[in-house]
Every structure is written in C-alpha cells, then in structure tokens.
C-alpha cells in the first residue's frame with residue numbers, strides 16, 4: 153500500500169527580529185528611537201507534495217529563505233503591530249510564490265517601553281522579580297541581602313565595543329553604535345544598620361537604571377561597574393552589590409546580500425550563546 157500524504161505545511165519558527173525606528177534627523181546620540189521586537193513563525197502550504205513523495209525539492213522555498221525574507225520585510229515594514237507585520241509577511245509569500253496556496257504566520261511581541269525619559273533606552277514590560285536572602289543566628293541580628301532578577305533593559309545607541317584584544321580567532325569588528333540588551337540580576341548586602349528596605353530597593357533600582365541611560369557604554373563591563381557604583385552611592389547601608397549582565401545579542405542583519413542598506417535598523421535577536429558578564433562592586 154502506498155501511504156497517502158494527507159496534509160503538510162513547513163516553514164521557519166522563532167525568527168526573532170528587532171527593529172530600531174530611527175528618525176535620522178540628528179546624530180544618533182540625539183535621536184529619539186522606538187524599539188520593537190518580534191518572534192515570527194511562518195509556515196507555507198501549497199504544491200510541495202513532490203518533496204515529500206519523490207524527494208524533488210524544486211518547489212521548496214528553503215526555510216532559510218523564509219528566515220531571510222522576514223529580515224528583509226522588517227526593513228520595509230514599520231512593524232507598527234504584530235498584526236500588520238503578519239499581514240505583510242503572509243501577503244509577501246502569496247505574491248512571491250504562485251505555488252503557495254496559504255501562508256500561516258504566528259507572531260509574538262516582546263514589548264519594550266521607554267526607560268525613564270531616555271530617547272534610546274528601553275525596558276521590557278513585566279518581568280522583574282524582587283529577591284531576598286536572610287540569615288539569622290540565635291542572639292544575633294539578621295543578615296539581609298536583597299536583589300532582583302529579570303530586569304530586561306536595552307540601549308539602542310550610545311553603546312559600542314571597540315579596541316578589544318586582537319587574536320587569531322577574533323572576527324567581531326569594532327563598533328561605536330550597536331544595541332546593548334541585557335537581563336539584569338542584582339544582589340546586594342546590607343550592613344546590619346536600620347534600613348527601610350522598600351525605600352532602599354527603590355533608590356537602588358532607580359540609581360542602576362539612571363546610570364544605565366546616562367553614559368556612552370564602551371562595554372557591558374564598564375556599564376556594570378558604573379551601575380554598581382551608582383547603587384552604592386544611592387544607599388549607605390549597602391556594603392557591596394553583585395551584578396550579572398548577560399549580553400543578549402542583537403546582531404545587525406546582513407541585508408547587503410539583498411541589495412539593502414541596514415543602518416542599524418534591523419537586528420537578528422539571539423538568546424544563545426550569550427555573553428556573560430558579572431562582577432561585585434564593593435566600598
């Protein structure tokens with residue numbers, strides 16, 4: 153019995169793309185940016201039976217091509233909403249390939265909101281989790297550490313990475329304009345004096361965020377150190393702070409291959425591998 157091919161669809165999932173909408177009216181430092189990030193699943197239906205039944209790939213639009221297409225479309229589409237970008241993508245595949253009969257697009261947005269009043273720093277909504285550790289020995293005062301996890305923040309300019317060590321395996325170029333995105337974990341120790349924990353936490357978080365936006369970052373390492381110092385300044389009762397700032401890479405999409413310029417607008421978002429940068433800053 154020849155088995156029947158009952159149903160099929162294929163495509164690419166988790167194509168993650170971010171876009172910086174830049175007005176280009178001023179030097180990057182003075183521009184007011186908007187930042188959007190989406191993850192796209194795209195699946196095609198159509199005359200692809202031969203690939204399954206005969207190993208004939210001639211009609212198959214490679215999933216790699218599907219992926220590239222999303223980055224190209226991200227350049228032209230403002231990505232005002234996941235709905236409108238989804239329609240752009242579906243329409244494109246139907247227009248481009250006559251043998252595609254249906255295109256299914258599923259999108260998820262990571263919502264970035266403006267951080268404080270910064271024109272080009274952002275915070276992802278929702279995820280920050282306060283943490284605490286308390287140890288108390290009998291007859292002694294409690295030792296309290298506090299912190300948080302999952303504070304996702306990003307700068308869309310005023311961040312670079314240059315003049316780093318030259319070695320035979322180095323391929324990364326110097327840059328003075330990139331995206332720095334990180335998922336901050338912090339933990340600080342109190343010295344045992346009387347503290348209003350809520351007020352201290354608020355002051356420390358404000359100091360960390362205020363420092364994140366207020367300087368040109370030459371590296372995650374430098375920004376971490378500056379943020380740690382600001383936290384210590386914000387609260388006298390803190391003896392030290394450990395910050396972990398993973399570098400959640402947004403890599404410039406190579407659109408030159410398709411004859412398009414990409415002036416730091418469209419980025420490939422990756423979770424893995426990621427840079428891992430941690431340090432303790434003490435008085």
Ligand SMILES: O=c1[nH]c(=O)c2[nH]c(=O)[nH]c2[nH]1
Pocket residue numbers: 312313324370371372373399427
């Ligand atoms: O700020 C950075 N620090 C690094 O150590 C590093 N390494 C890398 O590849 N990119 C970056 N960025």
